[in-house]
Amino acid sequence: MSTTATPSTAASAERLDGRRLSRAERGRIANDVRLACMRISRRVRFESADAVAPHQYSVLMRIAERPHTPRELATIEKVSAPSMTRTVAALVGLGLAERADDPDDGRKVIVSATAEGRRVVHDTRRRRDEWLCRRMAGLPDADVEVLRRAGELLARMAAE
Amino acid sequence: MSTTATPSTAASAERLDGRRLSRAERGRIANDVRLACMRISRRVRFESADAVAPHQYSVLMRIAERPHTPRELATIEKVSAPSMTRTVAALVGLGLAERADDPDDGRKVIVSATAEGRRVVHDTRRRRDEWLCRRMAGLPDADVEVLRRAGELLARMAAE
């Protein structure tokens, strides 16, 4: 959907790969984009009034997608195994997660979200999206389209 | 710098305020953008190998910009006054911040960053930007321009 057309006149400094922005300009843009992402992220986390603590929600989101072992969760969340034992225990205590023995490997535990846990994830997601939606409400379509394309680019960059 | 031109033919459903995207479409975009911002933010925080803990860096960034009282910092960071006392004490202990009595109000303390503290902020910022710059390196100018405009929009939305 790119609307840019490389000019055939050689007057432009633009190269074949579509580059003209200086290294310094790209650096400034990287700084602006990073700060904007971190500020949006911070405000969403601070103001969405979550039902569970951030580290618990992060795990809940994972197990709502599909069941995981505590070891997998500890690796994904970059915390120690004992910490994950504690977090899982807290979610189970809240009725948001449940533990089951792995039928194929007696050492493993399979942690999955309960219906209530999935509901919490769904509600939290909706509340967070509403926060951003309210702030997008004043924007014309052209700006929303810019955000849509940026969202795609940032998601790809974060996944690398 | 918007390149969109409202067509004069009435065939388009676009209204005068430049809206055609449905509420549902805007909702989906909000979700994508929010997730992208949070993932970028998370990876920057996890992988930039900071010299100080996140809550300390957040305060250090504030006082590197200009001096603040502990009370102001507690309000900005949304933590209790005793927590901020502790965080400031830690930064002072690390040689990154310094405390001074307010000449006009004997109750107040003025917390500012040391030269070393400002250096830590500068270095951390540079390292984080480099992380994002590496991921922007493969993008053509057109995509970087999208990110630049999105950065402006998101910054405005986060500031509201």
Added chain:
DNA sequence: TATTGTTATACTCTATAACTATA
């Protein structure tokens, strides 16, 4: 012998309550 998970223990960040000093 390696892996999964838990328990034991200690450190840090957080909060509320109580206290001191100043306005």
Added chain:
DNA sequence: TATAGTTATAGAGTATAACAATA
């Protein structure tokens, strides 16, 4: 009397080390 800041204490998250059970 209200405000700024600290100290006391407790609760929760994190980590490492040591342990039990299974592969």
